[in-house]
Amino acid sequence: MSSQLSSQLNKPATQTAGAEGYNFAYLDEQSKRMIRRAMLKAVAIPGYQVPFGGREMPLPHGWGTGGMQLTATVIGEADTLKVIDQGADDTTNAVSIRRFFAKTAGVATTEHTADASLIQTRHRIPERQLRNDQILIYQVPIPEPLRFIEPRETETRKMHALREYGAMQVKLYEDVARFGHIATSYDYPVMVNDRYMMDPSPIPKFDNPKMNQMPALQLFGAGFEKRIYAVPPYTRVVSLDFDDYPFEVQSWEESCSICGSDHSFLDEVIMDDAGNKMFVCSDTDYCRERVEQGFTAENPEGQQGLTPEHNQVQQENKKQDDTKAEEMAL
Amino acid sequence: MSVQVNSMNRGAVRSDLLMTGFDDAVQDAQKVFRKVLKAMSEPGTILTADLTDKTPGALNKSSWEIALTLFDADTKIWLSPTLAGDDAVVSNLRFHCQCPMVSEPAEADFALALADELPELKALNWGNSEYPDQATTLIVQVEAITNQTQDNDEGWCLNGPGIETERGLTVAGLPYSFRRDLVNSRKRFPLGVDCVFCADDQLVALPRSTEIKPSDSEEGIRNTIQQEAN
Ligand SMILES: [Zn+2]
Numbered sequence: 001m002s003s004q005l006s007s008q009l010n011k012p013a014t015q016t017a018g019a020e021g022y023n024f025a026y027l028d029e030q031s032k033r034m035i036r037r038a039m040l041k042a043v044a045i046p047g048y049q050v051p052f053g054g055r056e057m058p059l060p061h062g063w064g065t066g067g068m069q070l071t072a073t074v075i076g077e078a079d080t081l082k083v084i085d086q087g088a089d090d091t092t093n094a095v096s097i098r099r100f101f102a103k104t105a106g107v108a109t110t111e112h113t114a115d116a117s118l119i120q121t122r123h124r125i126p127e128r129q130l131r132n133d134q135i136l137i138y139q140v141p142i143p144e145p146l147r148f149i150e151p152r153e154t155e156t157r158k159m160h161a162l163r164e165y166g167a168m169q170v171k172l173y174e175d176v177a178r179f180g181h182i183a184t185s186y187d188y189p190v191m192v193n194d195r196y197m198m199d200p201s202p203i204p205k206f207d208n209p210k211m212n213q214m215p216a217l218q219l220f221g222a223g224f225e226k227r228i229y230a231v232p233p234y235t236r237v238v239s240l241d242f243d244d245y246p247f248e249v250q251s252w253e254e255s256c257s258i259c260g261s262d263h264s265f266l267d268e269v270i271m272d273d274a275g276n277k278m279f280v281c282s283d284t285d286y287c288r289e290r291v292e293q294g295f296t297a298e299n300p301e302g303q304q305g306l307t308p309e310h311n312q313v314q315q316e317n318k319k320q321d322d323t324k325a326e327e328m329a330l
Numbered sequence: 331m332s333v334q335v336n337s338m339n340r341g342a343v344r345s346d347l348l349m350t351g352f353d354d355a356v357q358d359a360q361k362v363f364r365k366v367l368k369a370m371s372e373p374g375t376i377l378t379a380d381l382t383d384k385t386p387g388a389l390n391k392s393s394w395e396i397a398l399t400l401f402d403a404d405t406k407i408w409l410s411p412t413l414a415g416d417d418a419v420v421s422n423l424r425f426h427c428q429c430p431m432v433s434e435p436a437e438a439d440f441a442l443a444l445a446d447e448l449p450e451l452k453a454l455n456w457g458n459s460e461y462p463d464q465a466t467t468l469i470v471q472v473e474a475i476t477n478q479t480q481d482n483d484e485g486w487c488l489n490g491p492g493i494e495t496e497r498g499l500t501v502a503g504l505p506y507s508f509r510r511d512l513v514n515s516r517k518r519f520p521l522g523v524d525c526v527f528c529a530d531d532q533l534v535a536l537p538r539s540t541e542i543k544p545s546d547s548e549e550g551i552r553n554t555i556q557q558e559a560n
Contacts (some may be wrong), residue, residue: 024356041463043371044537050463054356076360161459215351232371
């Protein structure tokens with residue numbers, strides 16, 4: 001082979017926008033291919049846990065390598081990444097992960113749910129309905145919903161193969177016997193496409209209904225156990241329940257102290273030593289968006305009788321004005 | 331079949347037949363992967379993979395780009411006879427992907443076939459009930475794919491995960507027996523074969539989770555199934 005052809009053919013993996021000395025998005029191409037193949041199988045068998053190989057991604061402890069590996073595998077130069085931890089964009093973890101991919105992949109990042117093409121999350125699903133052109137990537141600590149019932153992988157594999165999910169029903173029913181209702185409020189198991197029982201990761205069960213028929217692709221990554229599972233867009237996801245004890249989400253007597261929302265997942269915040277507390281939206285971007293639209297705790301219906309749609313239009317106009325102003329400033 | 335076996339076992343890469351792969355191995359593989367991911371998660375959606383100018387031998391653009399994106403030393407590949415006998419195809423797959431070739435479709439992680447050389451569906455690996463993911467992914471080069479299902483007798487109506495209501499799909503040129511076996515294979519979910527159909531630079535996927543109903547050709551397929559049963 002001529003040396004010219006040889007060098008042409010052996011074109012190295014380019015460092016398009018990545019940091020010096022790293023592969024794009026930090027993960028090596030062989031690991032990406034391995035994860036990509038597993039991801040396609042996960043999508044083809046909704047809710048089923050696909051094992052994957054590959055090297056450990058050397059990351060600071062507590063970052064959750066599963067979600068990171070999936071994001072690194074999926075992400076491209078055209079993406080805009082949002083990262084949330086417990087609903088917030090500004091926690092140490094979320095900020096670090098955003099910076100990490102901004103540096104190693106050179107991608108744009110955002111805190112706005114609406115502007116993101118990829119959203120990596122730990123413990124929440126955004127309140128704003130996701131679109132079909134978005135991908136939601138969950139960080140998963142324990143992928144196997146049956147693990148606390150059956151520690152052996154060989155056995156849980158068999159249970160999934162045979163759809164033997166009675167033990168989980170018994171566990172949930174024990175709740176009913178003890179507490180008079182199903183006490184499980186996080187990690188609440190779901191059935192995907194009427195076939196596989198799936199752990200939705202430690203999101204509050206408040207978020208479970210959002211998984212059903214979601215227009216966005218949902219990918220789940222467990223780094224330690226090396227498992228990937230997925231829910232394709234528009235897929236049936238049903239929370240387990242009983243005829244006499246139907247599935248119910250958490251609800252609050254209070255509304256958000258900032259935006260007045262009476263329909264979002266609320267965090268309780270202790271205000272002072274006297275133990276005074278307030279409730280605020282866990283989804284910080286959703287809360288911000290509502291405030292920008294004129295919703296407040298005093299005026300939860302929005303500005304002076306304007307409908308949210310009106311406010312949306314106003315907001316869009318303002319955004320365009322801001323953009324124009326920025327352009328002129330440049 | 332001696333041609334196939336010979337080329338399978340031929341270790342050497344013919345350097346005079348080699349051509350360049352992706353211009354940018356990392357970015358292009360990512361772009362093609364996202365297309366395949368979209369295709370697999372939204373069955374019946376037709377996507378375009380058009381990042382290469384030339385393809386080796388009989389490979390079309392989309393199948394060549396999928397190979398460059400997903401094949402490597404860890405994936406066993408089965409090629410249908412014409413492709414296996416095509417030195418340009420074999421040399422470039424070996425060179426760019428370093429993938430081992432197998433002569434039995436059942437051993438393959440990926441089977442790459444021309445539409446008129448498809449192996450029997452049952453000859454591929456369908457996975458097992460504890461590890462259904464170990465199934466073969468079948469990549470088929472076909473004449474044409476379209477979401478139109480009128481005016482032909484090969485149209486399908488698709489339902490299932492990734493499809494909001496329903497989606498029409500016609501894959502032109504698939505043998506009747508294969509179409510029939512694919513429809514029937516759905517009864518064995520989660521076992522099954524995930525298919526990607528490639529026409530020139532277009533691709534469409536049919537994972538095993540997709541229910542397939544023959545649309546216009548319903549009668550025809552039913553009759554065939556009936557005849558086979560008798
Ligand atoms: Zn709020």
